[in-house]
Amino acid sequence: MSSRRALGIDLGGTHIKVVLLQNGRVVEKRSRLTSAEEGVESVLDRLVELGRAFGEFASVGVAVPGLVDQDGVGLLFPNLPPEWSGVSIRRLLEQRFDQPVALLNDGHAFTLAEARMGAARGATNAVGVVCGTGVGGGLVLGGRLWEGIDGRAGEIGHQTVVADGTLCGCGNRGCLETLASGPAIARSAGTATFDHALAAARRGDSMALEAIASAGRYLGIAIANAVLLLTPSRVIVGGGVAEAGDLLLDPLGEELKRRAGAVGPLDRIRVVRAELGPLAGGVGAALHGADRAIDAVVPG
Amino acid sequence: MSSRRALGIDLGGTHIKVVLLQNGRVVEKRSRLTSAEEGVESVLDRLVELGRAFGEFASVGVAVPGLVDQDGVGLLFPNLPPEWSGVSIRRLLEQRFDQPVALLNDGHAFTLAEARMGAARGATNAVGVVCGTGVGGGLVLGGRLWEGIDGRAGEIGHQTVVADGTLCGCGNRGCLETLASGPAIARSAGTATFDHALAAARRGDSMALEAIASAGRYLGIAIANAVLLLTPSRVIVGGGVAEAGDLLLDPLGEELKRRAGAVGPLDRIRVVRAELGPLAGGVGAALHGADRAIDAVVPG
Numbered sequence: 118m119s120s121r122r123a124l125g126i127d128l129g130g131t132h133i134k135v136v137l138l139q140n141g142r143v144v145e146k147r148s149r150l151t152s153a154e155e156g157v158e159s160v161l162d163r164l165v166e167l168g169r170a171f172g173e174f175a176s177v178g179v180a181v182p183g184l185v186d187q188d189g190v191g192l193l194f195p196n197l198p199p200e201w202s203g204v205s206i207r208r209l210l211e212q213r214f215d216q217p218v219a220l221l222n223d224g225h226a227f228t229l230a231e232a233r234m235g236a237a238r239g240a241t242n243a244v245g246v247v248c249g250t251g252v253g254g255g256l257v258l259g260g261r262l263w264e265g266i267d268g269r270a271g272e273i274g275h276q277t278v279v280a281d282g283t284l285c286g287c288g289n290r291g292c293l294e295t296l297a298s299g300p301a302i303a304r305s306a307g308t309a310t311f312d313h314a315l316a317a318a319r320r321g322d323s324m325a326l327e328a329i330a331s332a333g334r335y336l337g338i339a340i341a342n343a344v345l346l347l348t349p350s351r352v353i354v355g356g357g358v359a360e361a362g363d364l365l366l367d368p369l370g371e372e373l374k375r376r377a378g379a380v381g382p383l384d385r386i387r388v389v390r391a392e393l394g395p396l397a398g399g400v401g402a403a404l405h406g407a408d409r410a411i412d413a414v415v416p417g
Numbered sequence: 418m419s420s421r422r423a424l425g426i427d428l429g430g431t432h433i434k435v436v437l438l439q440n441g442r443v444v445e446k447r448s449r450l451t452s453a454e455e456g457v458e459s460v461l462d463r464l465v466e467l468g469r470a471f472g473e474f475a476s477v478g479v480a481v482p483g484l485v486d487q488d489g490v491g492l493l494f495p496n497l498p499p500e501w502s503g504v505s506i507r508r509l510l511e512q513r514f515d516q517p518v519a520l521l522n523d524g525h526a527f528t529l530a531e532a533r534m535g536a537a538r539g540a541t542n543a544v545g546v547v548c549g550t551g552v553g554g555g556l557v558l559g560g561r562l563w564e565g566i567d568g569r570a571g572e573i574g575h576q577t578v579v580a581d582g583t584l585c586g587c588g589n590r591g592c593l594e595t596l597a598s599g600p601a602i603a604r605s606a607g608t609a610t611f612d613h614a615l616a617a618a619r620r621g622d623s624m625a626l627e628a629i630a631s632a633g634r635y636l637g638i639a640i641a642n643a644v645l646l647l648t649p650s651r652v653i654v655g656g657g658v659a660e661a662g663d664l665l666l667d668p669l670g671e672e673l674k675r676r677a678g679a680v681g682p683l684d685r686i687r688v689v690r691a692e693l694g695p696l697a698g699g700v701g702a703a704l705h706g707a708d709r710a711i712d713a714v715v716p717g
Contacts, residue, residue, distance in 0.1 A: 184680070193680075242566065256646070258558065265648025266542065267682045272645040275680045277638050280579060288679040289641075338577050341589075342642055345572035346556070348565025379588040380484070380493075380575045382567045 121175035121410075124168050125403025127223065128181050130196030133164050136399035137171045138407070141234065143396060145171055153197050157204055165213040178219045178406025179210060180226035180398045187267040189220045195251055195286065219402075219409040224253030224271055225262055226401025227355060227391070232257040233404055235397065236389040237351035244343050246273050246336065247391075249356035252294040256347070262405055274298075276339045293339045297332040299358050305331060315361055329361050330368040337372025340388070344373070345381050355391025366390065421475035421710075424468050425703025427523065428481050430496030433464050436699035437471045438707070441534065443696060445471055453497050457504055465513040478519045478706025479510060480526035480698045487567040489520045495551055495586065519702075519709040524553030524571055525562055526701025527655055527691070532557040533704055535697065536689040537651035544643050546573055546636065547691075549656035552594040556647070562705055574598075576639045593639045597632040599658050605631060615661055629661050630668040637672025640688070644673070645681050655691025666690065 120140050127134040129151060137145040149167055153160060168177065183194035189207020210218040221229075228245025237243040237257075246254045252274030256263040263270050274294040275287050282291025295301055299311030305328035306314035317325035340352055358365060370388060377383060393400060420440050427434040429451060437445040449467055453460055468477065483494035489507020510518040521529075528545025537543045541560050547553045552574030556563035563570050574594040575587050582591025595601055599611030605628035606614035617625035640652055658665060670688055677683060693700060 186682075258563075263558075263647070265682075266650050266685055267648060269680070269682055270646065270648045272680050275645050275677070276642045277676050278577075278580065280638060289676050338580060342576045343646060345575050346570065346643055346646065347563070348567065348570045350566050376577050376589050377575070380569070380572050382486075382565075382569055385566055 121407065122171075122173065123403040123407040124171060124174040124177045125226075125399040125401065125406060126164055126168055126177070126179045127226065127398030127402060128160075128164060128179060129223070129398070130182055133160075133167060134395060134399045135167050135171070136396060136403055137174065138400065138403040143400060146396065146399070157200055158209075161206075161209050161213060165210065168214070176219070176403075176406040176410035177210075177214055177216060178221065178226075178402035178404070178409070179206075180221055180223040180402040181206065182223050184222065184269055185220050186269075189218075217410070217413065219406040221262065221402060221405050222253065222255065222268070222271070223247070223398050224274075225255035225264070226399075226405065227253070227397045228255030228257055228271065228353065228401070229262045229404050230393050230397040230401035231353040231355065231391050232351070234400060235353070235393040236391050237353050240349070240351040242347065242349035243351040243353055244273070244340070244347065244349050245271070245353045245355070246340065247356040248297055248299070248332075248336065248354065248358035250299055252298050252356075256349075258347070258349075261408065273339055273343060276342060278335050278338050293335060296335040297358065302328045302332050302358065311357060318361070318364055326364065329364045332358065333365040333368035334372040336365070337369040338376055340369065341373050341376030341381070344377050344383075344386055348382060348386065350386060352386065352388045353391050354388060355397065359390055362390070421707065422471075422473065423703040423707040424471060424474040424477045425526075425699040425701070425706060426464055426468055426477070426479045427526065427698030427702060428460075428464060428479060429523070429698070430482055433460075433467060434695060434699045435467050435471070436696060436703055437474065438700065438703040443700060446696065446699070457500055458509075461506075461509050461513060465510065468514070476519070476703075476706040476710035477510075477514055477516060478521065478526075478702035478704070478709070479506075480521055480523040480702040481506065482523050484522065484569055485520050486569075489518075517710070517713065519706040521562065521702060521705050522553070522555070522568070522571070523547070523698050525555035525564070526699075526705065527553070527697045528555030528557055528571065528653065528701070529562045529704050530693050530697040530701035531653045531655065531691050532651070534700060535653070535693040536691050537653050540649070540651040542647065542649035543651040543653055544573070544640070544647065544649050545571070545653045545655070546640065547656040548597055548632075548636065548654065548658035549599055552598050552656075556649075558647070558649075561708065573639055573643060576642060578635050578638050593635060596635040597658065602628045602632050602658065611657060618661065618664055626664065629664045632658065633665040633668035634672040636665070637669040638676055640669065641673050641676030641681070644677050644683075644686055648682060648686065650686060652686065652688045653691050654688060655697065659690055662690070
């Protein structure tokens with residue numbers, strides 16, 4: 118673990134969370150409202166101010182809630198105003214910080230954080246699934262974040278699970294996100310929110326229980342597909358929907374076994390619940406920023 | 418490219434094919450019937466005799482038609498007699514060759530060969546799909562074969578594409594293999610074999626055309642899922658079913674665009690048809706054997 122100070126920022130739709138990582142530990146953290154309605158420049162100013170309050174740091178990583186391309190330009194942010202698409206986020210941040218900034222998707226940050234310091238620590242290869250308002254994820258392969266050709270890898274939420282299913286925001290039908298996100302579960306449970314559905318399920322409401330179990334089974338299908346492709350040693354499930362615990366994870370595990378039990382080495386693959394909670398995004402961003410800073414000094 | 422002589426052997430259900438690779442070229446090749454009915458020991462004796470006829474070589478790789486574990490023990494061979502399961506194939510081969518033998522799945526060998534010397538040469542990251550009697554595949558990530566935790570990665574044929582679909586030989590329902598293999602296409606086309614279905618399609622038979630197009634669309638779904646997860650730069654489609662050419666690849670490409678077009682960087686990902694034909698297995702085995710021999714000298 119590096120003794121260098123690594124700053125990690127999680128830019129979310131509602132909160133900006135900042136952590137300072139040193140010697141493999143979170144030594145300081147802060148949080149502030151995003152207030153996205155105030156505009157891109159204002160949000161970025163606030164974010165940089167929040168980071169700078171920590172003094173000096175050797176590297177900066179910023180996790181963003183959506184897709185960015187390899188040049189750090191925003192492509193698609195479901196939970197930020199549309200003006201964020203097309204913005205050179207990395208350039209604007211590097212101008213303000215006056216040092217290199219590593220940008221990454223929040224699902225990637227989650228996975229890297231949990232694989233190095235959370236529920237999958239010690240695992241070289243892991244698949245992460247963040248199940249909340251949307252369904253995101255990421256891959257850690259050979260100990261490093263797997264970015265694919267342009268930083269967009271790990272899109273488990275848009276895996277087709279039901280070929281002729283419901284239309285997804287992405288234009289495809291039957292994406293995992295339409296079947297296992299918080300809003301999808303609330304819809305099936307007949308409740309206003311996922312939290313209501315979970316409360317109802319805990320009271321024994323059969324419709325809510327089935328809505329959560331069904332989401333677990335769909336997650337199990339998508340995870341089985343990812344496991345058969347990659348055979349990682351850990352699958353990490355996090356996000357608000359994971360609060361359902363075994364109500365979700367038991368049907369998930371059964372479906373995974375049914376789908377991949379004969380062909381995949383399931384005896385060596387464990388599905389674990391995320392441990393880092395709201396810190397994961399910032400921690401993953403800090404780890405990725407530090408990785409990139411090392412790459413810049415010692416070319417791979 | 419190494420000037421060292423690399424032996425590659427493709428042990429198939431019907432033929433054993435051997436190639437000798439030097440300076441990145443196939444300098445010699447041979448083939449013989451497998452005659453699997455003569456028993457494991459006899460087949461391995463024949464395979465080694467065939468390889469030894471090429472003289473000395475620096476490394477040996479052997480591709481096998483099924484799953485082997487990380488110790489080189491056979492797990493599942495759909496096209497070999499059941500006695501092959503549980504056999505320590507690598508140990509038996511190393512005793513006979515009196516040198517290390519790298520064992521790999523034939524779908525992995527196909528992908529490595531096409532990624533380094535075939536249709537995807539120059540690509541660092543590629544997904545391979547071999548569509549024939551079964552549906553196999555492999556992954557090349559960062560220029561190397563991706564084996565996962567125990568050599569079983571790349572199982573695209575057992576991706577669930579239709580959750581409540583037909584029962585597959587693996588015990589799961591709706592695997593890609595049940596929807597896009599040669600026998601599956603023949604069944605939908607109402608013909609005895611895939612070759613008959615292809616001939617009928619070329620004569621304009623609408624049922625055969627639709628059977629092939631439908632297989633293409635199912636391949637498109639599974640490939641979209643793999644592409645969204647990994648964002649490789651190339652997807653290579655090979656095997657007997659790929660002989661259908663655009664009858665298969667056009668619907669495949671349309672489905673891929675529909676499924677992954679909005680979220681995945683499809684402008685930077687190309688689907689290509691395999692080029693190496695029956696040589697792919699042996700070439701991939703030789704390349705993997707050479708990689709492993711280098712690893713043994715220069716630990717990663």
